[in-house]
Amino acid sequence: SQTIHQWPATLVQPVGSPLSLECTVEGTSNPNLYWYRQAAGRGLQLLFYSVGIGQISSEVPQNLSASRPQDRQFILSSKKLLLSDSGFYLCAWSAGTSGSPGELFFGEGSRLTVL
């Protein structure tokens, strides 16, 4: 069966510090991968998605970046965090093959607090 893991689960970082959140998927190949963010009291905002290694689409211009160094690994990064980067970050995957129902499966989430 397929599983998705993301870490760390909780992170407290000072303004201006770097960020690295990691996400890995097991039990499937060539998945579509996504990063979403949910600020306190707000809806889910799509940040990045990837349909293959090295292929990243950015939905929102900001100081965050994403990379996909391996087929089942997705990394969210920042060189200098802002207060507004605080939130609940969710990684998700879906089957990239034709004929799939397009369901999204989410990780446990990473709660980032920038002070």
Added chain:
Amino acid sequence: DAKTTQPPSMDCAEGRAANLPCNHSTISGNEYVYWYRQIHSQGPQYIIHGLKNNETNEMASLIITEDRKSSTLILPHATLRDTAVYYCIVRVAPGNTPLVFGKGTRLSVIA
């Protein structure tokens, strides 16, 4: 931008059916209707999806109008654990286009 409209909140008595409406008047012929829910501090959970016909699984039923401009998610016997934000989303499936979440409906199941 989300292509659906949902009421911001609803209440439902425990044990009764919860009927969550969704308007998607601009839906295209090849777009599916998806429903997800998000329990506090967790990632969203897939519930059900459909194209034209009504669908039912172990979690819920999805009723889509004949003109496909609206749909209703039905939780037949709501429990306190069904309290969550419910998202109705339309998208082409399968595909590489991501799901765009709107604000959803906050369902409160009351004992």
